[in-house]
Amino acid sequence: MKLSAFALSKLTRETRVALIVAFLIALGTICLNAGWRAAGLSSIMAAIAVAAAFYLLVVRPSRIPRDAVLTLRLAGTIREDAPRSPLEQLRSHGAPTLFDIRNALEAAASDNRLQAVLVEISTPGFGLATAHELHELLRALVAKGKRVIAVIGGDQITPRDYLIACGAGEIVANPDSALMMLGLSAGSLFLTDALNKVGIQAQTLQWKEYKGAAEMFTREAMSPELRESLEALIGDCQSLMTQSVASARRMSPERARELLGSGFMSVRAACTNGLIDRAGYIEDVRVELEPEDKPKSRFIALGRYLRHLAYTHDGRGRPRLALIHGLGPVVVGEGPMAGEFFSGERISEEIRRASRDDKIKAIVFRVNSPGGSAAGSDLVWRAVREAQRRGKPVVVSMGDVAGSGGYYVAMGADAIVAGPATVTGSIGVVYAKFSVPELMQRVGIGLDVVKSDPVSDALSPARPMTAAELAQLNEVVGELYSTFTAKVTEGRKLDPAVTEQVARGRVWSGVAAKARGLVDELGGLGCAVALARDKAGLKAGEEHDLVLYPPPNLLSALHLSAAYSEIPWALSVAARLLQLPERWTPALLSLVTRTGALLLCPWL
Structure with missing residues (x-):
């Protein structure tokens, strides 16, 4: 019988392994009968090794008992997808x-087979939108009749930690923890005075009045426009928190709002106020879920599950949806080998390949990015439009x-899904240039320049730039803004006047963005799928496979790029003060050390 490659692909994994083992045994038998003892024994031993390895490494670890408890720990930095750079792969430890x-x-x-889900929460490193998405996933488990217990550890329980936990049916907190019910901020x-004292001059351009990313270098306090947009953003996020907690803990929205802004609270007080079910330890919960007369193999870690x-x-024959991640600050080419960055060239090529x-029947594009390079962003926008012209929905x-x-x-996708607390919008352009002639004079540094034209050393x-140079650059930045808003108008099918109202550099919550036509639906990745x-x-009930595209591969991550051996201490501290993911710092450094207009910093 002759098996084609297509026929082999239709066989189950177990059948393919069985065929390989049978072939090796048959080959070994033939060799032994022919008097080739060493070759025959080697072939039979190889068959035994393949069968044993398949059982020990694949079959046995994949089995889970009935009435199992899935255990999940949310702590520290949790990435959206597997890291691509070799350094990040080593740091992630799988x-x-x-x-x-x-x-x-x-x-x-x-x-x-799962009786319960046990979630341990200890200050995970992601934002409010992701916390709300996990909250909704836990609530869906509870709605399906699963017992879900959240155990919050750590000295401080942040609003984000609590939002995730209250998606569970039961909340247990360490007795010595404290709830930081401080609301949101x-x-x-603002560095203007500090820069002046050390002799650094900042020149900035912003389109338009709400694009406050560079205000920290030129002002001593927020502009009225920046304050207005942040107040609205905080208000929307606080409302989401209030609604989620009120619904999950079965209390009135007024009571939930009062408790979420009540300040510092002990676990005992939180139990009294109905925010937590009981004080306890993770070991106590494990004992409760694992009676003495049952084997301890009942707990199933996430990796095993x-x-x-x-x-x-068994995904054979199923239609596929490609999941492509665009994470971190946008750069044009390849970014630093450390940290998380969004390569415009790489992501656009992945979209084209898909x-x-x-x-691949459709592309799901997961975006978690504060912006960055205008050119890098445009490369990806163009790739999305090309995919649509090929009939591939994005x-x-x-x-x-x-x-x-x-x-x-x-903005050019067929549909956009945002979380209610997603920070989006910021449709605008900002440019900043720093000059240090005063600082150079103070420390005794001189400079002599030979140039072909008066503007050759403008950067x-x-x-500092002259008024004429700055005015000329402002025209260029203005054209970038016009291009940006024109593409928003086209992609979102808005009236140009409406686009201008929602643009001007203003940030919006997911809720506000949907109300203004910037996104189509509110939800998480499941909604986008x-x-x-x-x-x-695809028809209702027709199964599909959501596949990472391209599949994670260590060798594909070995690209040639300049690696920063060490993140500058000052930039790392600044990133922490601005509450940015530290894994974004190397890419932000890469952007800062290059000149050019940046679509940056919607959180400012």
């Missing part, structure tokens, strides 16, 4: 990603932040 966590929680809802450092899902999954792949799912350049890459840090299915023409 830690689960948000993609893994979503897959596990969605599968757990319909898994009859947003602010900015994911192996179980992979082993039992659009040419006949197995649906964007926004994470914690998708503003400025992060919105630019999304030199040794002198459902929209992509619909636009791909």
Whole structure:
């Protein structure tokens, strides 16, 4: 019998392994009969090794007992997807990603082998939109009848930690923890006086009045426009928190709002006020879920459960949806080897490859980016439009932040889904240049320049731009703004006057963005996948596979790029003060050390 490659692809994993083992045994038998003892024994030993390895490494770890408890720990930095750069892969130690966590929680809802889900929360490193998405996933588990227990550890329980936890059916907190019921805040450092004292002059351009990213270098306090936009953003996010807590903890919105802004609270007081069910420790909960007369193999860690899902999954013949991640500050080419960045060249090529792949029926583009390079953002926007011209639907799912350049890459998609607390919009352009002639004079540094034209050293840090140079550059930045808003008008099918009202550099919450036509739906990645299915023409009930595109590969991550051996201490501290993910710092450094107009910083 002759098996074609297509026929082999239709066989189950177990059958393929069995065929390999049978072939090796048959080959070994033939060799032994022919008198080739060494070759025959080697072939038979190889068959035994293949069978044993398959059982020990694939079959056995993938089995889970009935009435199992899925355990999940949310702590520290949790990435959206697997890191691509070699340095980040080594640092991550194979830690689960948000993609893994979503897959596990969605599968757990319909898994009859799972009796309960135990979630340990200890200040995970993501924003409010992701916290709300996890909150909704836990609530979906509870609605399906699963017992879900959240255990909050750590000295301080932040509003973000609590939002995730109250999606569970039961909340347990360490007795010595304290709830930081401080509401929400947003602010900015203002460095004008400090820069003047050390002899650094900042020249900035912003289009338009709400684009406050550079105000920190030229003002001593927020402009009225920046304050207005941040107050609205904080108000929307606080309303979301209030509604979520009130619904989950079965209290009135007024009571929930009062408690969320009540200040510092002990766990005992939180129990009295109905925010927490009881004080306790993770070990106590494990004992409760694991009676003494039952084996301790009942607890299933996330990694083991994911192996179980992979082993039992049969995706043969299913239509595929490609999931492409655009994460971190946008750069044109490849960014630093450390940290998280959004390469315009790489992401645009991935979108093109997916659009040419006949197995891919639609593209889900997950964006979590504060913006960055205008040119890099435009490359991705163009790739999205090319995919649409090829008949491949593109649906964007926004994470914690998708503003400025992060919105630019999304605005041409067939549909945009944002979380209610996603920070988006910031449709504008900002430019900043720093010059240090006074500082150079103070420390005794001289400079002599030979130039072909009067403007040849316009970008030199040794002198500020002249008024004429700044006016000329302002025209260029204005053209970038006009291009940006024109593409928003086209992609979102808005009236130009409406686009101008929602643009001008202003940030919006996901809720406000939907009300103004900047996004189509509110929800998480699951909502975006459902929209992509619909636009791909998949029938109700027809199963699909959501595949990372391209598949994670260590060798593909070994690109040639300049690596920063150390993140400057000052920039790292600034990133922390501005509440930015530290993994974005190297890419931000890369942007700062280059000249050019940037679509940057929607959080300011």
